[in-house]
Amino acid sequence: MRATLRWAHSDLRTHRGEALFLVLATFGVVVSLLLATALFGYATNPWERVFTQSRGAHVWIHAGASARTAGLAGLDGVESVAGPYPTAATTVSSRGARASVEIRGTDGRPAVGRPLIASGRWLDPAAPDGVVLESSLARALLAGPGDVLTLPGGARPLTVLGVADSPEPRFRQGERPGLVWAPPSAVPAGGEQGQVIGLRLTDPADTDYAVQRAVTVLGAGAVREVSTWQQARAEAQGDDRLLGQILGLFGLGALVAAGLAVHGAIGTRIRGHLRDISVLKAIGFTPGQVTRLFLLQHAAYALAGALAAAALTEAAGGRLPGRLGDAVGVWQGLPGHAATLVGIPAGVVLFIGATTALAAWRAGRVPPVPLPRTAAPAGGRLPGPLRRALGWRVPPALVLGWHRTFTRRPRSLATIVRLALPLTLIVVAMSAWTTIERFHSAPERMGLAAALTVRADAGSGDAATRALLARGPGVAAVYPGVEVAALVPGQTATIALRGLGTPADPYPSTLAEGRPALGPDEAVAGQGLLDLLDVRVGSWVRMTVGGRPQILHIVGRSIEPENAGRVISTTLDTLRENDPELRPTLYQVRLRDGADPRHVAAALSASAGRGELDVHVVTNPADGLSPLRGVVVGLLGVLALIGLVDLLTAIGGTVRESERDLLALKAIGLSPRQITAITVTATGCTVLASVAVALAAGLPLSHWLIDAQGRSSGIGAGIAQVPSPLALTAFGAAALLGAMALAALPAARASRRRLADTLSAVG
Structure with a gap:
């Protein structure tokens, strides 16, 4: 045991930077998972607490003043x-x-x-x-x-x-x-x-059936709106649950990347310390002791990072600004807080230990007498195309660097995959950031064509109201309409039915599927409504509005950020066919580019006078996701750290291989600068391949994840935005140039080693 501790201490002093990176990577992974757990608890716990303490009703039914509601108390259930x-x-x-x-x-x-x-x-x-x-x-x-x-x-x-x-x-x-x-x-x-x-x-699972019976007793014409506890809970969770999902996803991805990084680090160190391992066995270490030595050493690094993350989250997590701090404060008061605080760090340490077990086992299989190493260039003979490239006076550094990267296929492929995983998650994070920014920069493409919503009394004159709004500063268009609550088929829930614009001047809905609603009885619907009714574009749906049936043909799916997507929109003329006395009470106002919605809203309110109009700015769903920007920055830091660990591991392995080839390279007349360029080129080729894999996998993955979240929230698929080509080019260039800069110094040192040292290394 004393010899084991002395060797571990000596190795730690020699590789302090590598140990620090492994500790920090584990620290970031555990913090991400703990914050994700806190946000999940925060998303549901406040509502659950209020519902339980208030003995909340599972169903609220809004009816007319003359409805006979006394009979509902006697319903079964x-x-x-x-x-x-x-x-x-x-x-x-x-x-x-x-x-x-x-x-x-x-x-x-x-x-x-x-x-x-x-x-x-x-x-x-x-x-x-x-x-x-x-x-x-x-x-x-x-x-x-x-x-x-x-x-x-x-x-x-x-x-x-x-x-x-x-x-x-x-x-x-x-x-x-x-x-x-x-x-x-x-x-x-x-x-x-x-x-x-x-x-x-008595049984909350029977909510839909209870609503059906209640509406039957009251009559569909008497019921104006129905809200259930499931809808209220889903709204209360809102953005906090989304933040928790994103943190959890990236935390798990970072955990896998960290495990692979540690596995690669151990494997590279074993290949670089074969003589040291042989010495350990020569002085009496058994294969099992060598395996445990490597495994416990890296498990200790992971344990140090996990303990630091748990302690810091517990002590200072509640002081984080905004929603994250509130979430940690609520989570710390939950019954399962202590178990989670211990379980997540322990699980991370066990996972990292499991991923490193195979590499550590390979260390135990190293023979006591190291096999002689060849001094021939790695990868064998140059293929014909590369030899012809040398004949065309392509710099030898480029040719041999490419050869060194792609001739050792299993090892190079493993390195590329390890580097590509954190880079892929970075691409996904960049896509999430771009999608949020698009909600702010181009809201009309995300289902927010109107910047202002104006509500007027039913007795207000339509022509006068439209003229007043059209004169407002920065107003580009005004779309009159109405919005009413409608009972869905089966009368188990209410949805928002909107009549906006006319066939001659239709409201510019953002369509993700189908076509605009221009003809009679045509409508577009949000994803939430399609999911609620289990219908698709092209279906006919029947609903009840004030006791009157309304049948509409869904010809398109629109991006609907409001009302969880449970919205169906048609033209005002279509609704007037069912109710000729219908008058506009809702106006959607589209502004010119550069107009400030708040200033325009204030001007319209002032010009109306006497509180005749209710003017407000349309809520942008991205406003509730503002904490996500800080989360994305933190995640990018964690992923960059894990990628840096992988990169340093790859550089270390490439430098050690270049030391073995140093005699052969010098024998053919290459200078130290050219030998350094070979290592830098090999590192650059590896990173370039990893970036290509990350872009090929990350862009479709991010598109799928964001659209899946859009579907689950009711907004609908079609909101995903990928980073611009300029941003992706900058990302790839930064990764490539940073890797080559990091490889330059150790490669230069290795290329200037004395021949005697090189002979001892290859002997």
């Missing part, structure tokens, strides 16, 4: 109900911000769907004008306890008593109204009146 509560749809303003809301009349604290007070207090009979805001609505209005909300039409203002968390679907500007709890006496008489009832089920 319904454990208890919340409400029914009277509601009114209106808009409120606070500190210059405006939002569409649903004011819900509530007596006391409900037993089902009970809001959890986050700040302030609950409704007080002594404050008849006091209300409680749902937390996402409060953030949008910048409102808190004590603030005053202004209602349209001169109604008496409301005072905010508190802010509460709820497991119901969150407020989304322009898509879903915010929730305001108020005493029944404070529900305004104006606006759209209705009622809402929540059903808590």
